[in-house]
Amino acid sequence: MAARASRKLISDYITKRAISSSVGSCRHCSTAAESSPKIPHFPKKGRLLTGATIGLVIAGGAYLSTVDEATFCGWLFSATKLVNPFFALLDAEVAHKLAVTAASRGWVPREKRPDSANLGLEVWGRKFSNPIGLAAGFDKNAEAVEGLLGMGFGFVEVGSVTPVPQEGNPKPRIFRLRKEGAIINRCGFNSEGIVAVAKRLGAQHGKRKLAETSSTSPSSSEEAKHGGKAGPGILGVNLGKNKTSEDATADYVQGVHTLSQYADYLVINVSSPNTPGLRMLQGRKQLKDLVKKVQAARDEMQWGEEGPPPLLVKIAPDLSREDLEDIAAVALALRLDGLIISNTTISRPDSVNKNPVSEEAGGLSGKPLFNLSTRILKEMYILTRGKIPLIGCGGISSGEDAYEKVRAGASLLQLYTAFAYGGPALIPQIKAELSECLERDGFKSILDAVGADCR
Secondary structure (H helix, E strand, O other): OHHHHHHHHHHHHHHHHHHHHOOOOOOOOHHHHHHOOOOOOOOHHHHHHHHHHHHHHHHHHHHHOOOOHHHHHHHHHHHHHHOHHHHHOOOHHHHHHHHHHHHHOOOOOOOOOOOOHHHOEEEOOEEEOOOEEEOOOOOOOOOOHHHHHHOOOOEEEEEEEOOOOEOOOOOOOEEEEHHHOEEEEOOOOOEOOHHHHHHHHHHHHHHHHHHHHHOOOHHHHHHHHHOEOOEOOEEEEEEOOOOOOOOHHHHHHHHHHHHHHHOOEEEEEOOOOOOOOHHHHHOHHHHHHHHHHHHHHHHOOOOOOOOOOOEEEEEOOOOOHHHHHHHHHHHHHOOOOEEEEOOOEOOOOHHHOOOHHHHOOOEEEEHHHHHHHHHHHHHHHHHOOOOOOEEEEOOOOOHHHHHHHHHHOOOEEEEOHHHHHHOOOHHHHHHHHHHHHHHHOOOOOHHHHOOHHHO
């Protein structure tokens, strides 16, 4: 059985490669073509190296596979580590686009193993098989949702999405600090706009609904029940504003009206350091006015039994105690559904100062951000008295890091930079380590450990 599955995997991969490399070989109608992700142009060196390596990985997997599907699945994830050195040879933004394309085309391993029972939790009435999510900024235009969720993330957040398409800041705008496990970016909300993203999410949503109605299997129905609007995992949509827009509120409201029907939760991003004036919206009065209007826009829409999607705000780590108190007061007064803590930092911790790349303008993410973002997370958990679900984001690269965020007050977690460096193999690794941390300290579930260090 395993051998047949392996041969089928190779056959499917070769078929996909043949289709994608054919000149003018779109098999779909023009409408589908518009909503499918575009394959970016990559340097010949990158294409050859990556294509050859992926082929070797899959062929090797077929050769080494056993009758145990879980073992074979684990081997595929581990084998992706062989590809990482080739991505490092490419320009950072080119490597990013290639990774998104690979996920969108299904050229990534698919997780077949169930998550540990102690990692499952329910937040906002939505069931997560595990708390590990992918932060916004990776799949900005919702090109690879299915592939990313299939890798084992409990949830994926797309965006930030702006109302009108915009190129973002001039290139180069992504810089690696590999030794420090960090990245500096000043992308500036490069986005294809809400219309393009709505087309893609609408197509995915339609495919999902069709699968639900045509399925007669009880297990499939149960899986759909525990999933979200995009599949077995939960989908978040992160909303941004256009750089030249003079009415930020109108931009976020437009995003809600267009995209909320496809989202399991929505995020107002007011914390990117790369859009002029955006972080000013974190002030008490500005944030209160913004959230009230966005909530009203969401609530005036017609919703089914599941109700409207939860609304969250993503904040910066570069905030004073007074700033945090203001945000907490607004969140509690308006019954905000959650906060994401945090975005990238404009500060440069001592650990990166010796690297000349640290002088580049933009937001810093990765390991150097961990301590700062975790401290802000803990303070916000205390200020909100544990009444508002928090998503911990910033510098997570291991299960121990994830566990520390949970103990500091995070119900859910997000990766980005560590995933960019470590690839798909990092996902099962962090989940396994996090599960072990919970067992070690006697916690039966994630929710039992949330805020343990604040009690």
